[in-house]
Amino acid sequence: MIAIVDYGAGNLVSVKKALDWLDQDCAITSDPSTVAKASKIVLPGVGHFAATVALARSGLQDAIAGAIGRGVPFLGICVGMQWMFERSQESPETPGLAVFPGECERFPAKVKSPHVGWNQLEVDESSRLFHDVSASPFVYFTHSFRVPVGKATTACCDYGGSFSAAVEQDDLFGVQFHPEKSGEIGLKLLANFCTL
Amino acid sequence: MLTKRIIACLDVDNGRVVKGVQFLNLQDAGDPAALAKAHSESGADEIVLLDISAAHQRRATLLDTVRRAAAQLFIPFTVGGGIRTLEEAVAVFSAGADKISVNSAALADPTVITRIAARFGSQAVVVAIDAKRRPDLLHWEAFSHGGRTSSDRDAVEWAREAESRGAGEILLTSMDRDGTALGFDCELTRTVADAVRIPVIASGGAGGAQHFVDVFGEGHADAALAASIFHYGFSRIADLKQELGSQGIPVRWPC
Numbered sequence: 001m002i003a004i005v006d007y008g009a010g011n012l013v014s015v016k017k018a019l020d021w022l023d024q025d026c027a028i029t030s031d032p033s034t035v036a037k038a039s040k041i042v043l044p045g046v047g048h049f050a051a052t053v054a055l056a057r058s059g060l061q062d063a064i065a066g067a068i069g070r071g072v073p074f075l076g077i078c079v080g081m082q083w084m085f086e087r088s089q090e091s092p093e094t095p096g097l098a099v100f101p102g103e104c105e106r107f108p109a110k111v112k113s114p115h116v117g118w119n120q121l122e123v124d125e126s127s128r129l130f131h132d133v134s135a136s137p138f139v140y141f142t143h144s145f146r147v148p149v150g151k152a153t154t155a156c157c158d159y160g161g162s163f164s165a166a167v168e169q170d171d172l173f174g175v176q177f178h179p180e181k182s183g184e185i186g187l188k189l190l191a192n193f194c195t196l
Numbered sequence: 197m198l199t200k201r202i203i204a205c206l207d208v209d210n211g212r213v214v215k216g217v218q219f220l221n222l223q224d225a226g227d228p229a230a231l232a233k234a235h236s237e238s239g240a241d242e243i244v245l246l247d248i249s250a251a252h253q254r255r256a257t258l259l260d261t262v263r264r265a266a267a268q269l270f271i272p273f274t275v276g277g278g279i280r281t282l283e284e285a286v287a288v289f290s291a292g293a294d295k296i297s298v299n300s301a302a303l304a305d306p307t308v309i310t311r312i313a314a315r316f317g318s319q320a321v322v323v324a325i326d327a328k329r330r331p332d333l334l335h336w337e338a339f340s341h342g343g344r345t346s347s348d349r350d351a352v353e354w355a356r357e358a359e360s361r362g363a364g365e366i367l368l369t370s371m372d373r374d375g376t377a378l379g380f381d382c383e384l385t386r387t388v389a390d391a392v393r394i395p396v397i398a399s400g401g402a403g404g405a406q407h408f409v410d411v412f413g414e415g416h417a418d419a420a421l422a423a424s425i426f427h428y429g430f431s432r433i434a435d436l437k438q439e440l441g442s443q444g445i446p447v448r449w450p451c
Binding site: 009010011013014017018021046047048112113114115116117118119120138140142143158159180181182183184186187 | 197198199200201236241266267268270271272289290291292294316317318319320364365393394395418419448449
């Protein structure tokens with residue numbers, strides 16, 4: 001069963017709907033013991049980075065960290081990806097999971113923020129998540145903070161300079177865009193994650 | 197590069213799309229769910245469903261319509277029309293909408309913007325502004341209730357306030373151009389787009405590809421919305437996008 005982690009922020013219906021469409025056994029849950037037993041974990045995130053503090057308080061963070069330690073595949077979406085890093089300028093006092101080093105930062109003032117709409121990626125061909133997807137697909141973004149390009153970056157996007165659109169390391173995956181809202185390409189990515 | 201979005205709008209009355217449609221191979225051209233899917237497949241970057249039903253009919257049909265449309269839609273899906281409270285917004289989100297659009301309710305009580313944004317994030321709140329040029333021709337007034345009621349508020353000021361209260365996007369309809377096919381009101385669009393930092397979706401007046409070129413260039417729009425042109429003017433939104441691409445407008449392609 002794929003656990004879609006609910007920490008009380010935002011709308012998880014779209015992610016559930018996409019996994020249902022792919023015929024996956026999945027459930028939205030806020031229960032740490034359900035997350036601990038899941039075969040895969042998806043953490044959708046919308047809204048403010050500070051809201052992720054609920055993950056630590058509810059025991060969900062420990063369940064996620066434990067599962068990751070056992071090699072359970074994990075996918076963070078949007079703020080869910082940002083939470084995989086150490087911290088964010090959006091809420092410096094809120095620690096992230098820190099499975100990746102670095103800090104989420106603001107967009108430079110020269111571009112409108114939030115970054116909303118379809119933008120094009122440059123994908124590293126070694127990515128497992130992007131297996132069988134074109135090298136420069138369009139995907140749907142909506143976010144105000146971003147992860148700088150680093151060692152784990154597998155897809156870059158340019159908006160006021162290049163940033164990490166996707167990160168990947170072993171069975172840890174993060175996407176800044178919304179695969180559940182990115183048409184056929186997004187469904188293909190989710191299908192790739194589901195068949196890991 | 198961030199692309200300019202082409203948004204297909206479905207005006208729905210009591211569960212049926214009201215503007216005539218001419219999609220080929222569509223068994224039921226009045227079914228919002230079937231049309232939303234057809235638009236998505238023909239290249240729309242986003243779907244907006246506006247419920248124009250009378251209030252007493254709305255509750256019964258809207259959620260079912262949203263649920264059926266959302267089940268097979270994997271691009272952003274905005275729902276608007278008569279959403280007045282956080283509770284109503286919650287129901288529409290639960291039915292599968294990604295964003296909700298508020299107009300009259302926000303004019304009546306702007307705190308509704310903040311309340312919905314606090315729960316679902318600013319990216320999920322679109323403030324729709326129906327703007328009509330004032331007699332001085334230099335300003336625009338925001339109207340509520342489907343353009344029937346004057347709010348006596350300046351549309352540009354209202355857009356700024358909506359942004360400060362937590363709106364994630366502005367859906368800006370020119371009442372002067374709506375339904376005319378004479379082109380978007382680029383002056384209105386540019387004035388609002390330059391006054392806020394959030395994306396502005398231009399609406400009202402689309403009649404041909406050049407109108408989109410104009411509103412993305414001269415009008416500084418981030419996205420453009422149309423309804424009937426996608427039913428009559430172009431058999432496929434992809435054809436419009438191809439034309440825009442050839443004129444140097446960045447669009448999602450192939451779509």
